[in-house]
Amino acid sequence: MRFTLLPLAAALFSTSALAAPAPGLGYDIVEGLTTEVGQRLAGTEAEARARDWAVAHLKSLGFANVHVEPFDMPVWVRGAETAEVVSPFPQKLVLAALGNSGATPDGGVTAEIIGFPSLDALKAAPDAAVKGKIVFVWHRMMPTQDGSSYGTYGPIRFAGASIASKKGAAAMLIRSIGTDHHRVPHTGVTNWADGAKPIPAAALSVPDAEQLERILARGKPVMLRLTLTPKMVGTHQSGNVIAEVPGADPSAGIVLIGGHLDSWDLGTGAIDDGAGIAITTAAAKSILDGPRPQRTVRLVWFGAEEPGGFGGAAYAKAHAGEKHALAAEADFGGDKIWSFSASFAQPKSALRDELAARLNLIGVEPKEGAAHGGTDVGPMVQRGVPVIDLDNDGTRYFEIHHTADDTLDKIDPAQLAQAIEAWSIMLRTVVDTNDPLTPLAPRKDEE
Amino acid sequence: MRFTLLPLAAALFSTSALAAPAPGLGYDIVEGLTTEVGQRLAGTEAEARARDWAVAHLKSLGFANVHVEPFDMPVWVRGAETAEVVSPFPQKLVLAALGNSGATPDGGVTAEIIGFPSLDALKAAPDAAVKGKIVFVWHRMMPTQDGSSYGTYGPIRFAGASIASKKGAAAMLIRSIGTDHHRVPHTGVTNWADGAKPIPAAALSVPDAEQLERILARGKPVMLRLTLTPKMVGTHQSGNVIAEVPGADPSAGIVLIGGHLDSWDLGTGAIDDGAGIAITTAAAKSILDGPRPQRTVRLVWFGAEEPGGFGGAAYAKAHAGEKHALAAEADFGGDKIWSFSASFAQPKSALRDELAARLNLIGVEPKEGAAHGGTDVGPMVQRGVPVIDLDNDGTRYFEIHHTADDTLDKIDPAQLAQAIEAWSIMLRTVVDTNDPLTPLAPRKDEE
Numbered sequence: 001m002r003f004t005l006l007p008l009a010a011a012l013f014s015t016s017a018l019a020a021p022a023p024g025l026g027y028d029i030v031e032g033l034t035t036e037v038g039q040r041l042a043g044t045e046a047e048a049r050a051r052d053w054a055v056a057h058l059k060s061l062g063f064a065n066v067h068v069e070p071f072d073m074p075v076w077v078r079g080a081e082t083a084e085v086v087s088p089f090p091q092k093l094v095l096a097a098l099g100n101s102g103a104t105p106d107g108g109v110t111a112e113i114i115g116f117p118s119l120d121a122l123k124a125a126p127d128a129a130v131k132g133k134i135v136f137v138w139h140r141m142m143p144t145q146d147g148s149s150y151g152t153y154g155p156i157r158f159a160g161a162s163i164a165s166k167k168g169a170a171a172m173l174i175r176s177i178g179t180d181h182h183r184v185p186h187t188g189v190t191n192w193a194d195g196a197k198p199i200p201a202a203a204l205s206v207p208d209a210e211q212l213e214r215i216l217a218r219g220k221p222v223m224l225r226l227t228l229t230p231k232m233v234g235t236h237q238s239g240n241v242i243a244e245v246p247g248a249d250p251s252a253g254i255v256l257i258g259g260h261l262d263s264w265d266l267g268t269g270a271i272d273d274g275a276g277i278a279i280t281t282a283a284a285k286s287i288l289d290g291p292r293p294q295r296t297v298r299l300v301w302f303g304a305e306e307p308g309g310f311g312g313a314a315y316a317k318a319h320a321g322e323k324h325a326l327a328a329e330a331d332f333g334g335d336k337i338w339s340f341s342a343s344f345a346q347p348k349s350a351l352r353d354e355l356a357a358r359l360n361l362i363g364v365e366p367k368e369g370a371a372h373g374g375t376d377v378g379p380m381v382q383r384g385v386p387v388i389d390l391d392n393d394g395t396r397y398f399e400i401h402h403t404a405d406d407t408l409d410k411i412d413p414a415q416l417a418q419a420i421e422a423w424s425i426m427l428r429t430v431v432d433t434n435d436p437l438t439p440l441a442p443r444k445d446e447e
Numbered sequence: 448m449r450f451t452l453l454p455l456a457a458a459l460f461s462t463s464a465l466a467a468p469a470p471g472l473g474y475d476i477v478e479g480l481t482t483e484v485g486q487r488l489a490g491t492e493a494e495a496r497a498r499d500w501a502v503a504h505l506k507s508l509g510f511a512n513v514h515v516e517p518f519d520m521p522v523w524v525r526g527a528e529t530a531e532v533v534s535p536f537p538q539k540l541v542l543a544a545l546g547n548s549g550a551t552p553d554g555g556v557t558a559e560i561i562g563f564p565s566l567d568a569l570k571a572a573p574d575a576a577v578k579g580k581i582v583f584v585w586h587r588m589m590p591t592q593d594g595s596s597y598g599t600y601g602p603i604r605f606a607g608a609s610i611a612s613k614k615g616a617a618a619m620l621i622r623s624i625g626t627d628h629h630r631v632p633h634t635g636v637t638n639w640a641d642g643a644k645p646i647p648a649a650a651l652s653v654p655d656a657e658q659l660e661r662i663l664a665r666g667k668p669v670m671l672r673l674t675l676t677p678k679m680v681g682t683h684q685s686g687n688v689i690a691e692v693p694g695a696d697p698s699a700g701i702v703l704i705g706g707h708l709d710s711w712d713l714g715t716g717a718i719d720d721g722a723g724i725a726i727t728t729a730a731a732k733s734i735l736d737g738p739r740p741q742r743t744v745r746l747v748w749f750g751a752e753e754p755g756g757f758g759g760a761a762y763a764k765a766h767a768g769e770k771h772a773l774a775a776e777a778d779f780g781g782d783k784i785w786s787f788s789a790s791f792a793q794p795k796s797a798l799r800d801e802l803a804a805r806l807n808l809i810g811v812e813p814k815e816g817a818a819h820g821g822t823d824v825g826p827m828v829q830r831g832v833p834v835i836d837l838d839n840d841g842t843r844y845f846e847i848h849h850t851a852d853d854t855l856d857k858i859d860p861a862q863l864a865q866a867i868e869a870w871s872i873m874l875r876t877v878v879d880t881n882d883p884l885t886p887l888a889p890r891k892d893e894e
Contacts, residue, residue, distance in 0.1 A: 091483065211485075
């Protein structure tokens with residue numbers, strides 16, 4: 001390799017020599033995408049409009065090789081969704097169907113509620129206690145900076161409906177997997193396990209879930225009428241939008257970065273994942289506007305992440321034969337980057353030290369343990385591509401995640417600018433490092 | 448008068464001698480009412496259930512003379528409400544019809560938007576510019592501790608639709624009169640001026656209003672499809688629920704306190720006005736549980752405040768012949784009391800000093816200027832009844848006011864307890880004062 005690593009001393013005196021993101025570019029991207037397209041559910045006409053917007057925007061920024069790589073996917077769309085307590089205290093509740101939810105009859109289903117404080121409690125319940133009832137599972141998820149509480153409570157959404165279905169439940173309600181107290185429910189996919197018949201499944205907003213918990217605590221049988229009419233509408237086209245900053249040495253491998261272009265249908269996808277699109281694009285632009293990089297930066301605005309990572313899978317299939325030096329993904333909002341981790345073939349290296357020293361200058365601390373990427377670059381990471389995680393502060397992420405409240409006003413321009421600076425520093429370091437970025441062994445645990 | 452005023456010195460050493468609100472009673476009331484009844488729109492079956500709940504609850508607390516005083520009122524109910532930008536950037540917007548809104552045809556109305564940054568700008572626009580269009584008025588309301596910004600921006604809601612209607616507008620949209628950034632619009636009445644034909648009128652949530660403002664700022668014509676199907680459903684019964692703590696001296700006049708039992712239909716009416724009900728009831732209970740008061744405390748849970756003060760008007764009509772010594776109303780949420788004002792016949796008095804000294808012990812400061820009461824006791828205040836305002840901190844009130852987010856979790860138990868203590872201190876002082884509480888001249892300015 002013929003790369004010149006910038007001396008560490010230079011980094012310590014001037015991060016601006018490393019990274020010069022265009023002022024306001026990141027915010028402009030998320031502002032434009034959320035305003036001029038709005039929600040962009042995967043596989044729909046809105047996501048197609050988002051791809052048109054993306055191609056025009058990426059070309060106007062001067063990126064090379066801007067194009068769409070289409071793929072097909074099954075599409076689920078929301079229908080009517082209402083719920084009301086029939087007795088003992090008649091009142092309406094606010095909810096949103098989970099992605100892949102089954103449907104009730106158009107007139108709804110009325111059944112008794114059986115409540116559980118955890119997924120374990122549901123698992124432990126005898127089938128006879130659940131059969132024919134509407135299961136309701138709540139929890140006490142709290143905000144965490146690293147997002148770990150989503151890992152703890154997320155399975156209530158991912159896996160809960162399958163468990164309820166196998167026990168013969170009429171439907172499944174969960175307390176939203178979120179940390180806010182607004183009447184805006186948190187959607188997201190539920191996955192049907194082998195042998196689990198799809199049943200109606202929805203998330204109550206947190207205030208509504210607390211209300212239902214209080215009503216149940218009165219000790220009287222609680223009857224609820226639920227109407228959900230979502231449906232699978234067949235196979236439709238989605239696509240990944242790709243743009244590049246060509247490197248001087250094609251043999252050195254591609255640096256793959258990106259976020260996802262699709263959003264859930266309730267909000268305008270500002271933090272999920274307009275922010276990730278904005279951060280990675282502004283960072284790539286800092287490379288485009290700086291000295292020619294040794295490695296090629298490939299920026300991907302992935303399609304159809306939310307319903308199950310269809311864009312990431314399509315990318316990995318289409319690009320399996322290309323040498324990838326590194327992968328990194330931004331899909332955890334637009335707040336400041338506070339830590340990073342890296343999975344390289346060598347546990348210790350000058351590159352790791354260099355990254356730590358440079359990122360430390362803007363407050364980012366190194367974390368022990370493996371980096372993982374995310375849903376979009378995950379398939380490449382599984383194959384052994386080295387990966388860096390730059391961790392956004394997640395403290396307020398799950399107040400907003402997958403809700404109608406995911407709108408532009410939730411973007412903090414100052415924090416977004418810091419995140420772009422962190423990404424620009426990381427990117428400039430890895431495109432020019434003389435570290436060979438040797439692949440790791442394929443990761444079975446990530447599959 | 449034969450009343451014994453507690454010595455000021457005693458107050459300075461022990462406020463607990465003055466006020467002993469039952470622990471948790473206030474919170475229990477707002478918890479029970481919002482959980483077991485939920486929303487209770489004026490004139491509906493839900494408000495009737497709330498009156499049943501009220502009578503049972505007030506009797507169980509030991510109040511005397513618990514009864515309902517019914518009255519009739521016109522009832523407006525919400526229908527379907529949807530809005531979508533048709534061009535140039537197709538997307539749905541979240542809104543809520545304003546009380547008294549007219550209806551669109553069932554299939555909606557599609558028209559061009561004309562936007563104004565203020566009510567003054569709308570007033571200044573030529574009729575020809577507005578005719579046939581959907582008017583959209585935005586603003587920059589900010590939180591204020593004393594709620595004054597509601598006075599500044601409220602007329603956009605109260606009066607804006609009439610102005611738009613007289614100019615020939617097809618419909619009226621406003622940015623919610625609120626200070627939050629959630630997809631939960633703020634409803635509330637709009638008033639039709641003489642000669643103004645009701646038109647469809649709704650409030651966009653703040654994020655949706657900002658989105659529409661950004662879309663308009665792109666400079667292209669913006670077409671919007673609006674569907675609102677609310678209707679007036681005729682005259683129905685509402686009622687005031689009354690309870691008393693009988694005083695030793697009926698000739699000394701009634702101390703009238705209360706809040707309103709009805710709520711808007713979107714939330715469960717925790718801060719508006721479950722909190723006011725809770726505060727005044729817990730304070731009255733502290734009198735019931737203490738030494739027998741000289742004056743009678745009359746507690747009223749007013750009906751039908753939100754659609755236009757029907758309960759307060761009915762009370763004033765029914766009780767015009769009775770001597771009222773004082774009126775005070777709690778209808779500004781459950782946060783801490785930070786200031787108070789009083790309108791007495793004498794600008795200076797031992798009673799005013801006594802109130803200031805006692806309330807000062809829990810952080811409440813006296814304010815210059817007149818007290819006003821509110822919509823419910825307003826008609827009595829207009830007739831010259833002395834009035835005290837205990838001012839809740841309004842900093843977060845308009846984040847929640849008239850939205851689906853007005854739910855129990857917005858009640859801060861510690862702040863609610865302080866508010867109850869302030870009311871208990873005030874109430875004990877006025878029921879036993881030897882100040883005659885002479886009526887003022889009727890106030891024309893309040894009518």
